[in-house]
Amino acid sequence: MLGQFSIGPSIKFGRSNLPNDIESIRESENYTEYGNNYAIGILNEYKLKNWFSVEIDLLFDHLSSQKFYFVDKNNSNLYKSNQLNKIGYLSIPLFLQFNYKKLNFNIGCQTSFRISEYTKLTITDQDNSQTIYEGNNYNMFLKKNIALTSAITYRLYENFELELRYIKGFVNIMNEKTGYVYNASTTQFLFGLNYKFDFKKKKSTEEIPEKNDE
Helix, strand or coil, X not given: CCCCEEEEEEEEEEEEXXXXXXXHHHHHHEEEEEEEEEEEEEEEEEEEECCEEXXXXXXXXXXXXXXXXXXXXXXXXXXXXXXXXXXXEEEXXXXXXXXXXXXXXXXXXXXXXXXXXXXXXXXXXCCCCEEEEEEXXXXXXXXXXXXXXXXXXXXXXXCXXXXXXXXXXXXXXXXXXXXXXXXXXXXXXXXXXXXXXXXXCCCCCXXXXXXXXX
């Protein structure tokens, strides 16, 4: 229905990664792996036409990833390191939504603001002794991230939706001021459930012309 406004909660779970450009240079000597990812928040949708809507969400978005480095990829007993990274974002995705029956196809852009981070670096030397550095004040990551995002939703019932979402950052998130000279970006795959409360736009009532007294 035209002029319909929808708002409701959304929860999503999936996997995330922080791939960096060192991987393309050293290949298997330095690589990253996916970690757990979840997002929870509120979605807002406004239907402009029967086939077209605009959606803007407000989400707390938690990403995690691990980075591995080996001095010699053929000998894992030499110096190696394992770095666990976790980032919390306040994310605001803006979608153009194309509707077809029970399916919605979304494409848009997402701006995220870092509100938390955690890093745990484990260094293992050739004697198998470990040194661990961990904390949430290293300031490794920039405060802002921008990503392209797309999604497909399927309306199960009148107000419930299933959603698949893909998010790919296209800016560097590493803070070079802390000594990290390589570039890294975000990648996310999410599966979730949405619930929408629909509010229909009230039709304006036509004024009844007054009758002139004869």
